[in-house]
Every structure is written in structure tokens, then in C-alpha cells.
Amino acid sequence: MERLPSLGKKGTIYAAALFFTCFSAFPFFWMLITAFKRDHDLFNPENNPFLFNEPATLEHLRLLFEQTLFMKYVVNTLVVGGAVVLITLVIAIPAAYSLARLAGRWGESLGIGIFLTYLVPPTLLFIPLSRIISMFNLGESLWSLILVYPTFTIPFCTWLLMGFFKSIPRDLEEQALIDGCTRIGAMVKVVLPLSTSGLLTVVVFAFTLSMQEFIYALAFISVSAHKTVSIGVPTELVRGDVFRWGPLMAAALISSVPVAVVYSLFLDRFIAGLTMGAIK
Amino acid sequence: MERVERTPAFSLGYVWERERFLAAVMIAPAALYTIALVGFPFVLAILYSLSDATTGDPTVRFVGLRTYGFLLQDPVFLKALQNTFVFTFASQILVLVLAKILALVLMEDFPGRRLVRFLILLPWTAPISLSVIGWLWIFDSVFSPLDWLARSLGLLGRPEALLGPEQNLYWLGRPFLAMASVVLVQTWRILPLATVILLAGLTAIPRDILDAAQVDGAGFWRRLFQVIMPLLLPVMSIAFLFGFVFTFTDMTVVYVLTRGGPINSTQVLASWAFFKGIEAGDLAQGAAIAFFLFPALAGLSALVLLLARRAEVS
Numbered sequence: 001m002e003r004l005p006s007l008g009k010k011g012t013i014y015a016a017a018l019f020f021t022c023f024s025a026f027p028f029f030w031m032l033i034t035a036f037k038r039d040h041d042l043f044n045p046e047n048n049p050f051l052f053n054e055p056a057t058l059e060h061l062r063l064l065f066e067q068t069l070f071m072k073y074v075v076n077t078l079v080v081g082g083a084v085v086l087i088t089l090v091i092a093i094p095a096a097y098s099l100a101r102l103a104g105r106w107g108e109s110l111g112i113g114i115f116l117t118y119l120v121p122p123t124l125l126f127i128p129l130s131r132i133i134s135m136f137n138l139g140e141s142l143w144s145l146i147l148v149y150p151t152f153t154i155p156f157c158t159w160l161l162m163g164f165f166k167s168i169p170r171d172l173e174e175q176a177l178i179d180g181c182t183r184i185g186a187m188v189k190v191v192l193p194l195s196t197s198g199l200l201t202v203v204v205f206a207f208t209l210s211m212q213e214f215i216y217a218l219a220f221i222s223v224s225a226h227k228t229v230s231i232g233v234p235t236e237l238v239r240g241d242v243f244r245w246g247p248l249m250a251a252a253l254i255s256s257v258p259v260a261v262v263y264s265l266f267l268d269r270f271i272a273g274l275t276m277g278a279i280k
Numbered sequence: 281m282e283r284v285e286r287t288p289a290f291s292l293g294y295v296w297e298r299e300r301f302l303a304a305v306m307i308a309p310a311a312l313y314t315i316a317l318v319g320f321p322f323v324l325a326i327l328y329s330l331s332d333a334t335t336g337d338p339t340v341r342f343v344g345l346r347t348y349g350f351l352l353q354d355p356v357f358l359k360a361l362q363n364t365f366v367f368t369f370a371s372q373i374l375v376l377v378l379a380k381i382l383a384l385v386l387m388e389d390f391p392g393r394r395l396v397r398f399l400i401l402l403p404w405t406a407p408i409s410l411s412v413i414g415w416l417w418i419f420d421s422v423f424s425p426l427d428w429l430a431r432s433l434g435l436l437g438r439p440e441a442l443l444g445p446e447q448n449l450y451w452l453g454r455p456f457l458a459m460a461s462v463v464l465v466q467t468w469r470i471l472p473l474a475t476v477i478l479l480a481g482l483t484a485i486p487r488d489i490l491d492a493a494q495v496d497g498a499g500f501w502r503r504l505f506q507v508i509m510p511l512l513l514p515v516m517s518i519a520f521l522f523g524f525v526f527t528f529t530d531m532t533v534v535y536v537l538t539r540g541g542p543i544n545s546t547q548v549l550a551s552w553a554f555f556k557g558i559e560a561g562d563l564a565q566g567a568a569i570a571f572f573l574f575p576a577l578a579g580l581s582a583l584v585l586l587l588a589r590r591a592e593v594s
Contacts, residue, residue, distance in 0.1 A: 031417075
């Protein structure tokens with residue numbers, strides 16, 4: 001581990017940590033303040049915007065939950081996320097197992113090939129996909145997202161799981177095979193129970209990646225009641241010239257923090273997946 | 281294969297055949313899904329870009345490279361192409377410099393480190409479209425806290441003030457400031473990702489190499505530039521590559537903050553493809569605009585493959 005110069009070292013580190021923390025967290029701090037401020041306080045350019053010049057209020061939260069479709073967006077997001085997680089698991093587990101154990105030498109190249117499809121950006125595909133969606137009459141429906149999101153969760157999760165499966169000693173399965181298990185039996189009874197943390201990681205990523213997705217949702221869905229949080233909040237709570245900043249900031253904060261907490265816990269594995277092979 | 285030889289309970293040929301077959305069956309769903317919803321749309325995008333299809337009339341009638349020719353004469357497209365490079369390189373250079381510093385800071389142990397880490401990761405872990413809404417409010421034309429700060433420091437809002445006599449800076453209303461704003465927000469967004477990748481690389485540098493350098497009398501800066509930087513180069517290029525992909529092809533920050541305005545001064549290829557292809561329904565033009573993203577991406581993929589292979593060898 002490298003150390004910074006010792007001259008004023010502690011001070012330098014604290015100052016830098018403080019600076020970066022403020023930079024990174026400021027928008028969220030701003031959401032928090034705005035969510036509890038009265039409109040009268042909020043919309044006065046003379047007021048110090050960093051302080052509560054009038055007592056705090058829960059009015060924006062009440063508005064958000066009672067007069068907007070926010071809860072509907074949350075439910076839609078959970079439905080899409082849950083379905084995407086299921087599809088991803090069903091497809092990625094066998095694929096990853098096959099690549100890690102059965103496919104031999106071409107498994108490695110195929111694995112890298114699958115990972116590369118994760119890098120094909122939505123912006124290259126949203127135009128043809130929007131046509132395909134409307135050909136199947138899935139436009140404006142949550143099904144369009146459930147169908148399309150696995151295109152980026154499957155590659156990434158297959159790649160992650162492949163790494164997990166490879167780290168499990170082969171001997172354990174071979175023992176099961178000798179004892180009369182089939183390949184699939186050995187996978188289900190021996191490998192999967194040992195990969196619980198890998199499977200959990202995959203569930204978390206399939207869910208957070210689909211919850212954060214913005215471009216496909218924006219391209220496929222324009223009916224308010226079918227929107228997810230990531231497009232519903234930015235497009236529906238900002239209408240015309242009327243910005244309901246209070247409820248808007250409350251919605252953004254409420255939906256980001258839980259995702260951020262879970263994601264942070266698993267971030268190291270996300271990075272390990274992205275850089276697998278490059279850092280040893 | 282050796283595995284099979286070690287378990288004589290199986291007939292060798294039978295198991296070999298069966299495992300090859302099983303491997304193919306297990307990988308088929310993933311392969312089919314990818315072919316149907318990534319490969320096929322990709323080909324369709326090429327066809328659209330060579331046709332005159334619109335959402336009103338989606339039949340593919342080939343017109344050759346006409347759409348590409350038209351784009352290269354279109355000032356808005358050229359502006360978007362230029363903006364995409366400015367947006368990407370400005371933000372990614374900032375990211376690399378800041379991430380290097382931040383990673384060195386996070387290597388240190390200090391009280392509250394876990395909370396600091398959580399807060400620093402927020403821009404990457406929170407859903408992007410929601411956090412950018414926070415920035416939209418920060419850059420508000422009348423109630424921006426940045427403007428308020430500048431006003432109270434006397435930098436703004438007085439006849440002789442440094443930033444001008446007006447009450448507000450209009451962050452998203454002036455071409456230069458709007459570009460600076462989207463670059464700032466993109467930097468903010470990618471910084472945690474690059475930092476964590478660099479941290480992983482820093483922790484992987486063997487302690488004794490650094491100790492040896494120190495014993496040999498190398499100071500902090502010398503160790504930083506002559507020992508750490510060269511060792512960190514592969515990791516830095518990985519951080520740059522991912523930052524590049526996630527910036528070059530994204531439109532979320534631009535869409536939420538400026539919609540490409542004012543007067544297309546922050547329009548990027550991705551957002552312009554969206555406005556043309558989805559909102560205006562010109563499939564051919566949208567697909568062709570998006571395709572200009574492809575050469576850079578293909579080059580990048582080749583690089584990733586190269587790095588992966590090199591790591592495999594070593």
C-alpha cells in the first residue's frame with residue numbers, strides 16, 4: 001500500500017475525503033433538504049437555500065403518495081425487476097455452468113463473447129427493438145421491458161456465475177457423479193448450494209440493473225400508469241413548466257437510497273466481474 | 281478429458297459425447313436469447329440505416345448509403361458528433377485524474393471511512409435518471425444554490441462582480457455552461473466506478489515492491505510515477521475503457537438536464553438518435569446516427585479481448 005507524504009498527511013487526507021464526499025453526496029443532500037421544505041421557503045431567491053428558514057413540512061411527501069402515481073411506478077418497477085431476476089436465473093445458471101465445466105476450451109472464448117454483448121449499448125439497439133416490440137404488440141406494456149432487460153442481465157450474470165462456478169473444486173462434483181448423480185443432479189445438489197453468495201449477487205445485479213435502466217423504458221413506454229420509477233419520476237412529475245420540486249426530490253431520494261445501499265454492499269463483486277481477467 | 285479417465289465407471293466415448301451435448305443444451309437458451317434480441321436487432325439496425333424506413337412506413341426499401349451521406353452534410357449531426365467526443369474525453373480525463381487522487385485517499389484508514397465510502401459511491405449506485413433530477417434542481421435558472429453561493433460571496437449579481445451583473449448564471453441556458461454542466465455531472469457519475477477499479481488495482485500491488493523502492497531511497501512522487509503508475513497502467517486502461525463505453529453511448533445525463541439544448545449545444549449522438557429515431561419516427565436516420573457509435577465500440581471490444589488474453593497468458 002502506498003502512503004501519501006507524511007507532511008501534513010492527516011490533514012491532507014481529511015480535507016480530500018471531505019471534498020470528495022461533499023461533491024458526491026451533495027445532490028442527495030439537496031434532495032433531502034428540498035423534500036422537507038415549504039414551497040414558500042423554497043421559492044424565495046433571497047432565502048439561504050442551505051437552511052430551513054421556515055419550519056419543515058411533510059406536505060411534499062403527502063402529495064407524492066396521495067396525488068401522484070408514484071406508488072404505481074414502484075409496483076411496476078418491482079414487477080419488472082422480479083420477472084427479470086427470474087428469467088435471468090433460469091437462463092444464466094445453466095449457461096454459466098456449461099461454460100465453466102462442460103464446454104472445455106471453447107467455453108472460455110464463448111464466455112468472453114457473451115460478456116462483450118453486455119457492452120452493446122441500448123442506444124445502438126433501441127430503434128430496431130422498438131419496432132420488434134410493436135410488431136409483437138407489446139408496446140406500452142411492462143412485458144416489453146421484461147423481455148428486453150434480460151439482454152443485458154443475462155450476459156453479465158452468466159459471466160459472474162461462470163467465475164463463481166469455476167472457483168468450486170471439481171472433485172466435489174466428481175464424487176457425486178461417481179455416487180450415481182447425473183450432471184444436472186450434481187449441479188443442483190452440489191454446486192448451487194455452494195454458490196449461494198454468487199446467486200445472491202446475481203439476483204441483486206439483475207434487479208438493480210433493471211431498476212436503473214432508463215433508455216429502453218423511455219423509448220418503449222409513454223403511458224403514465226405503465227411507467228417504472230426511473231422514467232416515471234423524471235418525466236411525469238415534471239410537466240410543462242410546473243416543476244413540483246418538493247415531491248420530485250422526495251421521490252428521487254426515496255427510490256435511490258435503498259437501491260444504493262444494496263448495490264454498495266455488492267459493488268466489489270460487480271467490479272470483480274467487470275475487470276475479471278485484467279486484475280489478478 | 282482427464283477427468284473422464286480418472287472415473288472409470290463411465291464409458292469414455294459415451295460420456296464425452298453426452299457432455300458435449302449437455303453443454304450445448306444448457307447454453308442454448310442464453311445463446312438464443314442473445315441472438316434473437318441482440319444479434320437480430322443489430323442486423324435490423326444496419327438494414328434500417330440503409331433504407332428509408334419510418335415508423336409510419338416501416339417497410340425496408342434500400343436506398344444505399346443515402347442516409348449516411350445526408351448525415352455528413354447535416355450541421356446538427358456534425359455538432360452532435362463533435363459534442364460526443366468533447367463530452368466523453370473531457371469527462372473521462374477528469375475522472376481519471378480525480379479517481380487516482382480519490383483512490384489514494386481511500387487507501388488510508390480514517391474514522392468514518394465506511395460512511396465516506398458509501399457516500400462517495402452514491403453517484404454510481406443510485407439510479408442515474410433520479411440523481412440527475414437532483415442536479416437539474418441544483419442548476420435551476422432562478423433557485424440554483426450555486427448561484428446563491430456566488431451571489432453571497434459577491435461574485436455574481438453586482439455591476440462589478442466577477443461572474444457578471446445578472447442575478448443568475450443560467451447554467452443550462454448558455455451553450456458553454458450547459459456543456460460544462462453535463463460534463464461535470466457525467467464526471468460525478470463515473471468517478472466512483474473508476475475509483476473502485478483503481479482501488480482494486482492499488483491493493484493488488486505487492487507491498488514488498490514498494491518497500492524495496494523506499495529502501496532504495498525513492499520518495500513519494502518518484503514511487504508514484506516510476507513504480508505505481510506503470511504497475512497500475514492495465515487497471516487504469518480498464519477504468520478508462522468502461523468509463524468510455526458508459527459515457528460515449530449514454531444519453532441519460534443529456535436527456536434529463538438539457539434535452540440536447542440550448543440550440544443543440546449539448547446534443548450527443550445517442551440523444552440525437554433518440555430524438556430522430558424514436559420521437560420523430562425516422563427509423564433510417566436514427567439507426568444511422570446510432571451506428572456512428574459502433575466503430576469506437578468495436579475498437580474498444582478488441583482492446584478488452586486483447587487485455588483479457590494477455591492476462592490469461594501471464
